[in-house]
Amino acid sequence: MDQELLRVSGLTRYYGSRVGCRDVSFSLWPGEVLAIVGESGSGKSTLLSLLSGRLAPTAGDVSYRDRDGRWLSLPNLSEADRRRLQRTDLGVVHQNPRDGLRMRVSAGGNIGERLMALGHRHYGRLRGTGLDWMERVELDPQRIDDHPSAFSGGMQQRLQIARNLVTEPRLVFMDEPTSGLDVSVQARLLDLLRHLVASLGLAVVLVTHDLAVARILAHRMMVMRGGEVVETGLADQVLDDPCHPYTQLLVSSILQA
Amino acid sequence: MTAETMQGYNYAYLDEQTKAMIRRAILKAVAIPGHQVPFGSREMPLPYGWGTGGIQITASIIGPLDVLKVIDQGSDDTTNAVSIRSFFARTAGVKTTTATEEATVIQTRHRIPEAPLTDGQIIVYQVPIPEPLRFMEPSESETRTMHALEEYGVMHVKLYEDIAEHGRIAKSYDYPVRVQSRYVMAPSPIPKFDNPKMHDSPALQLFGAGREKRIYAIPPHTRVESLDFEDHPFEIQKWDEACAICGARDSFLDEILTDDRGGRMFVCSDSDHCARRVREDC
Numbered sequence: 001m002d003q004e005l006l007r008v009s010g011l012t013r014y015y016g017s018r019v020g021c022r023d024v025s026f027s028l029w030p031g032e033v034l035a036i037v038g039e040s041g042s043g044k045s046t047l048l049s050l051l052s053g054r055l056a057p058t059a060g061d062v063s064y065r066d067r068d069g070r071w072l073s074l075p076n077l078s079e080a081d082r083r084r085l086q087r088t089d090l091g092v093v094h095q096n097p098r099d100g101l102r103m104r105v106s107a108g109g110n111i112g113e114r115l116m117a118l119g120h121r122h123y124g125r126l127r128g129t130g131l132d133w134m135e136r137v138e139l140d141p142q143r144i145d146d147h148p149s150a151f152s153g154g155m156q157q158r159l160q161i162a163r164n165l166v167t168e169p170r171l172v173f174m175d176e177p178t179s180g181l182d183v184s185v186q187a188r189l190l191d192l193l194r195h196l197v198a199s200l201g202l203a204v205v206l207v208t209h210d211l212a213v214a215r216i217l218a219h220r221m222m223v224m225r226g227g228e229v230v231e232t233g234l235a236d237q238v239l240d241d242p243c244h245p246y247t248q249l250l251v252s253s254i255l256q257a
Numbered sequence: 258m259t260a261e262t263m264q265g266y267n268y269a270y271l272d273e274q275t276k277a278m279i280r281r282a283i284l285k286a287v288a289i290p291g292h293q294v295p296f297g298s299r300e301m302p303l304p305y306g307w308g309t310g311g312i313q314i315t316a317s318i319i320g321p322l323d324v325l326k327v328i329d330q331g332s333d334d335t336t337n338a339v340s341i342r343s344f345f346a347r348t349a350g351v352k353t354t355t356a357t358e359e360a361t362v363i364q365t366r367h368r369i370p371e372a373p374l375t376d377g378q379i380i381v382y383q384v385p386i387p388e389p390l391r392f393m394e395p396s397e398s399e400t401r402t403m404h405a406l407e408e409y410g411v412m413h414v415k416l417y418e419d420i421a422e423h424g425r426i427a428k429s430y431d432y433p434v435r436v437q438s439r440y441v442m443a444p445s446p447i448p449k450f451d452n453p454k455m456h457d458s459p460a461l462q463l464f465g466a467g468r469e470k471r472i473y474a475i476p477p478h479t480r481v482e483s484l485d486f487e488d489h490p491f492e493i494q495k496w497d498e499a500c501a502i503c504g505a506r507d508s509f510l511d512e513i514l515t516d517d518r519g520g521r522m523f524v525c526s527d528s529d530h531c532a533r534r535v536r537e538d539c
Contacts, residue, residue, distance in 0.1 A: 080406045102393070102414070106421055109414045116417065117410025123420050123486040145421050 003065060005030050005171055005203050006051070010060035013046055019227040020046035023060070026222065026232065030170065033197060033204040035218035035235065037211060037250070043227035044207040045175060051205055052092050052173045053082050064089070064171070087114050091164030091172040095179060097156035100163070101148045107134065107159055108144040114167045133162040138192060154185035158192065165196065171203045178213055190216050211254055215239055223247045269316040269349040275299055279317040279472070283463060286474035291436030292404070293387050298470040303340070309467025311364050311383035312341060318379065318463075319345060319362055324352045326360035331368035331509065331526030338366075355529050367430075369451040371508045371530040374460035376477070382445040384466040387473065389433045389443040409441045412484055420489055429494065435482045436475060449483065450493045450509045456481040498523040503534035 006028040013020035021043035028034055036044050049055035051062055053074040062074045066089065074082060086092075094100040101110055108130035112120070120126055127144075134141040137158040139151075148156050157177060164172060177193070178186040194217055197204055208214055214221055214235060221238045223231040223246065231244040242248045267273065275297075282296035301309040319325065325345050329337040333355035341364060342353045354360050357372040364381040374380060390400040393411040403409070412433055419427045432449035436442050444455060445464060455462060455475060462475040475481060485491040499506045501522040508530055510523040525531035 079402070083406060083408065105393075105414055106418060108421055109417050112417055113410055113414050116413040117408060121413065121485075121487050123417065124488050126417060127421075 002029065003069075004028060005032075005065055006205075007063045007065075007071070008051065008060070011047070011050055011057055011062060012059040013050055013055065014058045019043070021050070021224070021227040024229055025060075026229075028171070028203055028205065030203055031197075031201045032220065033206060033218045035206045035208060035214035035221045036224060037208060037214050037221060038224035039209060039250075042224040044209075044224055046227075047224070048173050048175055048205065048207045052090060053077070053086060054092070067170070087117050088167050089170050091167075091169040093157075093160055093164055093172060093174040093177050095176040097148065097153070097160045100160040101156060103148050106145045106147055107139070107151070110148065110159060110163045111166050113163065118167065129166060133166055136165075136196070137162040138188075152185075154181050154189060157181065157189060161193070161196070165200065165202075168200065169202070171205070174204060174206045176208055176210075177206070179208070179210065186213075193217060211239060211250065223250065263347045266348055269319055269345065270302075271299065271313065271316045275313075276317040279313055282472045283314065283317065283474065286463070286472050287461070287476050289440075290475055290479050291434075291440030291442040291473060293471040293473045295470055296472050298467045301467065302344075305468040306385060307337060308341060308364070308366055308383040310465030310469075310472070311366070311381045311467075312344070312465075313467060314381045314463050314465040314472065315341075315345065315362060315364050316349075318381075319349055319351055321349070321351065323361045324354050324359055326354050326357065326363045326529075327365070328363065328368055328370065328527075328529075329366045331370075331511075332528045334528065356533075357529055365447075367446050367448075368509070368526060369447055369454045371525070371527045372533075374454075374458055376459040378460040380460050380462050382447070382462065382464045384443070384445040384464045384471070385468070386431075387443055387464065387466040387469050387471040389441050404440060407439070409435075412441055413486070416484060416486065416489075420486070426485065426489055426491075432491075433484050435484060437480050438482075441484070442473060442475075448494060448509055449491070452481070452483045452491070453493065496523060500525045500531060503531045503538070505531070505534055 004027040009025045011024040012022050024047060036047060038044050050057050057075055063071045064074060065071050111130040111133050112126040115126060130144055131141045134144055139155055139158055148159055178189055206217060218235040221233060221235045222229050225246050231238060231247045239251055242251050279296055282294045286294045299313060301312055303309060327338040327342045329335040345351055346353050357370040362379050366383045388400055390403055393415060394400050416426050430448050431443055431446045432452055434442050434444055434452060457478050459477050461477055464473045483491040496510045500510060502524050505525055508525045508527060511526045512521055512523055514521050
């Protein structure tokens with residue numbers, strides 16, 4: 001019953017002779033939040049692109065178990081199947097909401113897009129779903145016809161989350177979802193994310209350089225450096241009792257409040 | 258050929274190799290209804306936007322026995338229509354006409370004639386922007402992938418935006434269609450009033466975009482459906498008025514201002530259709 005959702009083995013990506021990430025293996029279970037931490041340039045974003053099927057690996061495999069229990073190897077899937085999976089079961093929340101939103105389309109259109117791509121053809125119901133999701137991500141439903149450009153950064157990020165969650169994906173990839181937001185907005189967004197993840201039973205792979213974000217959201221952590229995983233473990237364990245010297249350095253460099 | 262045919266040019270202006278290349282593109286387009294086929298569009302002796310795509314298709318398919326009709330916004334006597342008609346009269350020596358049922362080839366900008374097209378006729382559309390996904394997706398490689406994988410959700414996002422903003426689907430021309438339940442296609446800037454005429458038409462429909470270098474086609478008797486929502490079905494324009502000249506109530510009407518004090522009249526946009534009704538009534 002409680003089988004893994006994602007199996008990653010020996011995942012490697014080279015950019016020419018430069019290492020993007022090397023020999024990453026792990027499993028992810030339904031409802032689990034895994035944080036990938038490390039300084040910039042450590043291969044976090046490369047790994048996330050590989051995991052979400054947006055980048056082809058040089059070696060290794062990412063397998064996803066679909067709703068029917070079949071294992072699908074993302075790199076070996078046809079482009080059509082991979083893109084279908086990306087619109088239904090998977091979600092990607094980009095660091096910059098402009099990468100994940102259609103800026104010239106209203107909030108409601110943004111939320112409804114994935115449903116329309118799946119063949120929903122009833123305006124009234126699409127509208128209803130849009131209003132419902134506006135509320136669930138704590139956006140004012142009255143602003144459903146506003147364009148994202150009229151939204152603040154925090155609101156755009158909420159909208160991006162709603163746009164991804166509308167098809168009830170099972171696995172969401174988040175790339176620094178809270179960076180670039182001011183501290184109070186960050187806190188509210190983290191609160192919202194924690195609530196959504198728990199209530200929907202989402203599995204999340206979260207990339208962040210902010211250890212505080214990882215501590216609040218993640219069950220498990222993976223520390224990366226120079227394209228390789230140097231330490232993995234339960235989030236609290238890694239943060240409270242780091243083993244690898246690099247992790248110790250990362251943890252000790254957090255400013256104490 | 259008539260005596261007035263111009264000397265020093267190849268028949269129908271384009272050289273034979275170019276015409277063969279365009280005919281190959283047309284054949285491919287007919288074989289894959291609604292799919293945009295790239296072709297090596299040539300410089301023509303008129304500017305882009307004046308019908309260079311349509312004129313190259315017409316030049317490639319027209320034979321000495323063909324009878325050509327050219328319309329612009331439904332009318333046979335506007336500048337664009339008159340120029341293109343005389344262009345082919347001079348370069349190909351073909352007979353021209355304004356009567357829809359006499360024509361074997363009809364080149365058109367912005368309209369499909371009111372008189373039903375028949376078996377054996379070819380209608381050539383001038384197309385400014387052939388890519389229906391363009392306004393949502395600026396990348397050409399991405400739109401090609403979307404066509405290949407039948408990812409057409411964004412077309413409905415556009416219609417959704419229309420309803421959200423205007424309370425109805427406000428798009429009134431170049432209204433997107435799905436051809437044979439496969440490709441989504443831009444029907445060129447014809448009014449959506451004409452969309453139903455494309456469905457199951459006995460005529461061959463060819464579309465040429467000169468600047469964008471694309472040809473596409475709808476073979477005779479092909480299913481053509483206009484996109485819509487279940488609760489906002491596709492509708493064509495309706496008028497409260499009848500044509501002020503012929504009294505028609507079922508044709509596409511143009512609104513014409515007659516003075517600067519608010520005077521206006523509605524007349525048929527299809528001048529041949531209107532003139533025929535006047536002739537037959539009197």
